[in-house]
């Protein structure tokens with residue numbers, strides 16, 4: 001079939017069963033947008049207000065479904081606006097395919113209008129990228145892009161396509177998506193060794209990372225925790241990978257982890273890490289982390305072994321497959337007194353919060369949790385509200401919590417929310433935001449309004465850059481340099497200006513009725529919730545200290 | 555540069571598909587992760603679809619294992635071998651321009667003979683010598699030529715081939 005390059009792109013998207021893409025038009029992608037018009041009954045395009053929003057939306061689409069997300073931007077500034085979103089996806093191993101237009105092939109490298117070397121720019125933040133100079137390579141390159149993005153440890157892939165390539169005609173032949181690349185699997189000897197370690201442990205600690213979500217290993221992790229009879233902690237990236245309602249679940253570990261997880265870390269005799277890269281936010285002080293017990297690490301990416309911390313036994317493979325293999329080798333264990341000890345810590349050290357006056361973020365999020373039966377998809381921006389969301393919403397299942405863990409991108413959440421809502425029209429999607437973050441991405445309120453995406457923007461408005469201010473309080477003698485916002489922005493009016501309904505919460509009593517109303521709206525809505533600026537994220541491990549010793553108050 | 559006693563030099567031999575930007579991808583990975591490249595040599599192989607890239611890095615075992623794994627992850631990279639010095643032939647190529655007078659000429663020719671260096675060019679007041687050898691040989695050659703007045707040094711990075 002003789003098609004233009006732009007039509008071939010559409011056909012390749014259909015091969016991959018892509019139903020929704022996010023993007024923003026421009027000169028270099030005119031042919032692509034013309035084809036999008038032609039294919040509009042099969043491929044839905046959501047135009048965000050800014051390309052960064054499109055990249056985050058594709059990321060939210062991918063994180064909430066497990067499928068690859070797609071974003072499209074024009075050359076030059078359109079492409080560079082994607083970069084933060086691509087880097088965000090890279091740091092959290094999210095499969096995103098970014099398609100950028102570029103100037104005609106014969107104008108490449110001449111500093112032409114709106115030309116930028118986007119493959120050069122994105123090399124460090126993509127799993128791989130391509131520049132397609134010949135129409136005959138276009139279809140195969142796109143197929144490879146999807147294959148690479150989704151295989152093994154997922155990641156973003158960028159495909160840069162000059163304008164004339166999208167205009168030329170070429171013979172298109174339909175094809176099945178390329179099979180995912182084969183996964184490594186540890187050899188029998190190492191599995192046996194691991195099983196021996198597991199059997200020999202009296203106080204095992206199971207720690208789950210984002211890889212558990214990526215590999216779809218939650219069910220296996222649950223059975224494994226029960227068979228091992230171990231308490232479980234999860235990284236920020238793995239919120240929902242283990243049901244937070246389970247008595248085994250101890251909450252997060254690391255800088256803002258729970259005291260229970262910290263005590264378990266201090267007292268365990270085997271640390272089993274699945275699908276985690278041991279971020280410095282978790283290790284806190286790498287030299288002191290789990291220094292008295294062996295570490296068993298399961299990861300699909302061999303480069304994660306002995307990178308941030310030395311481990312005693314490494315199993316290279318897909319988390320789900322490796323857990324299945326281990327389950328077959330592990331008899332039912334019993335660690336009654338250890339589990340009792342953990343339960344006692346949980347009772348002794350609950351997560352609390354206090355403020356001199358007004359609304360507590362904890363109460364807001366716990367009310368949201370109750371009203372949504374712990375079932376909403378929660379996205380977040382970055383800051384204190386992000387940690388509170390992870391601490392107080394009781395996630396039941398994977399792909400329910402979408403947050404920028406690795407890059408820590410303020411502005412991620414609203415874009416991700418609209419992507420997740422587009423991918424899951426039947427779900428309640430709530431973006432928990434801070435006012436600093438909302439100032440960065442409020443333009444995307446127009447997108448949720450335009451497309452009537454029923455995203456709930458839940459603003460925990462403390463009039464400060466809370467997380468940074470907390471550090472200033474702790475480490476800079478309370479010199480609040482540039483973190484007091486007090487901007488007079490009326491967020492309700494702002495939302496209404498974009499066509500988004502708005503409510504306000506100013507007192508504790510208003511929390512429940514207002515949240516109830518907002519959730520019943522079934523349309524885009526913002527809730528401006530005024531919270532005390534002096535509430536801290538606690539516990540907190542101060543820089544350089546051991547993850548075993550979090551501060552409980554400050 | 556600060557080097558502790560565990561720091562050694564390693565030669566990474568990388569076989570990579572000849573796609574555009576492949577050298578940038580690989581060298582970019584080194585700079586991004588703060589691995590120090592001492593030298594880099596890239597060339598086509600017997601199969602024109604592939605390039606061979608030889609990189610000398612310094613670091614301890616742990617860093618080298620990381621480098622190896624990070625480079626292996628790149629989509630264009632087919633294979634990475636860390637060559638050990640005693641199990642590989644390692645050669646460098648040197649071009650050296652040295653000043654010459656009627657008095658020193660004979661000495662320089664003698665020096666070239668001892669090292670089996672080639673004399674590529676002779677000008678009234680300078681000559682260009684060529685030498686291939688391991689880094690040690692090349693270093694001593696330069697040292698011995700130094701008193702005569704070295705005008706320019708050009709040396710490639712290490713080429714290495716497993717035995």
Ligand SMILES: Cc1ncc(C[n+]2csc(CCOP(=O)(O)OP(=O)(O)O)c2C)c(N)n1
Pocket residue numbers: 381382383384385386408409410411433434435436437438460462464465466467468
């Ligand atoms: C794009 C970007 N710029 C700067 C930062 C640094 N930063 C981390 S948290 C934070 C404050 C966030 O404030 P806000 O969104 O109001 O949330 P809060 O902490 O008050 O809940 C800042 C500035 C960042 N993470 N991302």
